[in-house]
Amino acid sequence: MQRSYFRRVAAGGAVAALTLVGVGALTATPAYAATAEVSVVHGIPDTPVDVYVNGEKTLDNFAPGDVAGPLSLAEGAYDIALTKPGEPVDSAILTVDDAEVPGGTNISLAAHLDASGQPKITPFVNDTSKVDAGKSRLIVRHTAAAPAVDVRAGGAPVFTELTNPNEAKADVDAGGVSADVVLAGTETVAIGPADLDLGEGTATIVYAIGSAEANNLEVVAQTITGLHSAPAGVPSGNGGQAATGTNTWLYLLAGAGALLLVGGGARVATARRSNR
Amino acid sequence: MTVRNRGALAAVAAGAAALTVAAVVTIASRPTAEVGADEVTALASTTPSAAGDRSPVPVRKGELPTGAEVVPPVGLRIPTIGVTATVNAVGINPQTNEFEVPPSVDQVGWYRYGPGLAAPAGSVVIAGHVDSSTQGEGAFFRLRELDQGDKLTVTGSDGQERAYRVIAREEYQKTKIPLDRYFARDGDQRLTLITCGGPFDADTRRYRDNLVVTAVPA
Structure with a gap:
């Protein structure tokens, strides 16, 4: 880019x-x-x-x-x-x-x-903006005396036509990936392959350095940590057995109890008066 | 005493009993009072580094990063509430971006992207189901009974047992819980246990709240 x-x-x-x-x-x-x-x-x-x-x-x-x-x-x-x-x-x-x-x-x-x-x-x-939970940011910078390149992960191109002195980046699933650099549009490997361990919540910046002519192309890596985000939530129950707070049936029970108390009490009082 | 009178007295007694039951259940099921919230906030704060302006600039070989050594928890015991659970390493549900709590409710999940047991700082997070509509009570059904000072033991993949002491129990509405604090990778070493709680919505089959218990190395 x-x-x-x-x-x-x-x-x-x-x-x-x-x-x-x-x-x-x-x-x-x-x-x-x-x-x-x-x-x-x-x-x-x-x-x-x-x-x-x-x-x-x-x-x-x-x-x-x-x-x-x-x-x-x-x-x-x-x-x-x-x-x-x-x-x-x-x-x-x-x-x-x-x-x-x-x-x-x-x-x-x-x-x-x-x-x-x-x-x-x-x-x-x-780019030190936060990455989503579970993700890792991969940034590749073309800083070598070499023509345009493609960057492949697991054999598939992820960045294409990258030229000196530009960068390409993406937020990808955290974890291990095998990556290499090929001359743009070809299968000719210029660097790698190398195993990349992309830490969750980090940015891994890989610089392609050196010179194709001098046959000393290699990579330098820089890592920025602390870009992680918390998960969106922790859903951990759908049974309802552990519910707290007052439930509807308790209100019904309390209401019925109050009615019985008032009604029963009134009847007792009436009966006492009439028995006198 | 007339039959009618006895009936009325019985009604009074039944009414009193119903009221008593309702009152007792209401009190018993009230959200448990929170304890230790201030301690949790203090743990999450990081000490500013004392590095002065003249400290030498750190220089590293620009080698490709390799996976850091992490000790995942594999077992959790909380004698006070009868928990002995297997701990699985879990991540994020790609559909919801939420914590992927193990589907089997007798197992609990450790957030594998956060600190492990050997990490020098931050919050080791273990979440488990309170219950499930199909499987019944979960491993963390009684988590709300934990109180300050209760002990728990976590076994690591290295076979080592680590003892923790509960310092706080908090409850938050899921829309308001400060998850960044509980999933922090800095601040003091701590263990955070999370499950669901609070009122239950039978239509959406969701609890309103999250219950959070914080423990520190004993």
């Missing part, structure tokens, strides 16, 4: 502006939510980096395939820079200036290769 409300401008070695235009409006950020949960995903093979946020080293020797965070960041604009481990921030290999981080969002910043193999950073807003 095209996240068209992002404008992504980033290129290897170049300083670029990164904005998340309109995200705040789209997610209807509550007034009190002044922070964002930010994770960083490393999807550039063979390139460990140090990560700087606003000139301050935040991640040291961050390895390909690793996921960092979540980090609570106050909403605002951030400068992000990646350097080779140990090198100063002014010799960064990839920088993004003024990345807008809207409050109340959950964002993953993916450092990855674009379709032509150039390193870049793409921000994804993670």
